[in-house]
Amino acid sequence: MATSIDAPIEPVQSGPTTLRATPEDFRRWADVGQEMLLKLAEATNEPNERRVLRTFRKTEAMEIGRITEYRWNEARKKLKFGVSTTAEARVTLEEIHKIQEMLGIRPRRPKGSRAIRMAVANFKGGATKTTVAFHIGQAFPLRGYRTLLVDADPQGTLSRLMGFRPENIDPDMTLTSLFENVSKEQKDRIGLRPQPTHIDGLDIIPASLEMTGSDIHIASAFMQKVEGASEFYRLFDDALAAIEDNYDIIVIDTAPAFSFLALNVLWAANSLVVPLPPSFPDFSATVDFCGMSGDLISAISRLKGFGKSWSPTVFMHSRSESTNAAADVRTFAGHLFGRYRVEEGIPKLSAVENALSQMRSIYEVTGAEVDSRALRRARDAVDQFSDRLVKLIEGEWAEQVRESEVVENDHE
Incomplete structure (x- = not known):
């Protein structure tokens, strides 16, 4: 059933002064909404298999x-x-x-270092996690790094922006299979299956709505007392270990809520980027995120006798504006997070919003599609933030190499 975008679909049951909706209404909205999204994708981009990055x-x-x-x-x-x-x-x-x-100048992580698993995380919705993951996930391969994007949000917004349709993705190509593995023998477990994208050097593990069942699989394993169920938090960690040698940087977009899936991401990640829009509700939610994450991960660390840390850890401002309220939040964040809060970020710019409305990043659109001066400002901002992350990542790799050399010397 097709519909015009300016012709809303009315609920089947709706009185003159009520807004009652039935499950059937929601199903119909979902069906028509999927058609609208498909038309938007077809109008702004070619299907994934034919999508091409600009020259x-x-x-x-x-x-x-x-x-x-x-x-x-x-x-x-x-x-x-x-x-x-x-x-x-x-x-x-x-x-x-x-x-x-x-x-001989294409960047690559040095021998003796491991892939950076950078989770973009904050449990509050609207914190621009997907926007940040989407742009740094493209900025890294543009610089030459072998990069993997992981969409760990069942809503699949990042997947859509990359040209994939979550409703048509085989669940085995997503993180869904990992949580089904909790009740399977090792020989029957399914690993991660990265998919190539239209950007050279960038692969993706897309998302699908079936990922919402991950908590059910884990809860069921506990109820049935499945052997190894207590190691559920390592499912993603173990799966990444099998493929991470193929990459320099792995960028993970997280869901805006706590779940067993979110806990898996936090445990598997060895680096964190926490977006912080310049509002006090977002600042408050970020403080709550720190408390909840710290409590849960430290509890597992104590239980398992394993120290956990994330390096680099970065708090960055997204959608920042030149207002007094935004300046106050930046001041508060600076006092709280100190050197972990970076000045570079992704400001609120029309070019970013206009590019996203076309289901593309600021690196994919051109000055003919978005105001060229605004586009230059947006690219400069994202480039500066990405360059800051690269410097921090290179510092972490250098530290890993030094530690590796110390271990080798001790063994000699």
């Missing part, structure tokens, strides 16, 4: 790849991407990565 002009490509003009021209000739040196010469991200690899 880059020479100057932008050199900036992204950190490549000098001399080495750029030399590499393009050797790789036969063309010999044009004009500013209008365009290349794909895959070609930029090939140039980086040929020149």
Whole structure:
């Protein structure tokens, strides 16, 4: 059943002064809403299997790849991407990565380090977790890092933004199978199955609504006294361990609520980014998130005799504005979180909202689709935040390498 966007679907039972709705109304709204979302996706993007990232002009490509003009021209000739040196010469991200690899400058985590599992987490809805995960999840592969996006929110908004339709995704391609594993023998367990995206160097584990049943699987395992049920919090951790060598950075978008799935993400993550919009309700909710997360994870750590930490841990401001209230929240956050709160963030900018309305990031739209000056400001802001994260990640990798060398020396 098709419908016009400006023609609301009225409930079957609705009196003149009431707004009563039945389950059938909700099902109908869901069906029609899915059609509307599909039309929006078809109007703004091609289906995932044909979706293509825009190409880059020479100057932008050199900036992204950190490549000098001399080495750029030399590499393009050797790789036969063309010999044009004009500013209008365009290349794909895959070609930029090939140039980086040929020149030996494509970034990669050093030997002796492990993939950064960066969860973007805050239990309050509207904290812009998906917006942050979506943009840094693209910023990292643009710089050359092998990146995996994990959509751990059953609503699947991140998956939709990446061109996937959660309602059509095989549950075995999501995190759903992990929680079914809790009652399966090791030989029968299903692992994670990352899917390629339209962005070179970026894979995704999408979400589906079936993930909402994860708590039921775990509760059932406890009720049936399934062997190993008490290790439920490690399901995601163990699954990531089997694939993380293929990646430098893993970005995980979390659901805006506490659940067994959320606990799995917090335990599996070794890095946290906590978005904090500049309002006191969001500040209060972030404080509650800290208390709940700290209590739960420390309880497991004590029970299992395992120390848990996240590095880097970053509190960042999203949707920040130049208002007195926003400044007050930033001051409060600065006093509370100290050096863990970074100045870089994602401000409230029209270019971000306009790009998201087209189901794309600010890296995917062009100046012809979004005001070019606003787009430049948005990209600069996200780039500065992403660069800050990269520096912190590189510092963590360096520390891991030092620790690895100490262990090796002790064994000699």
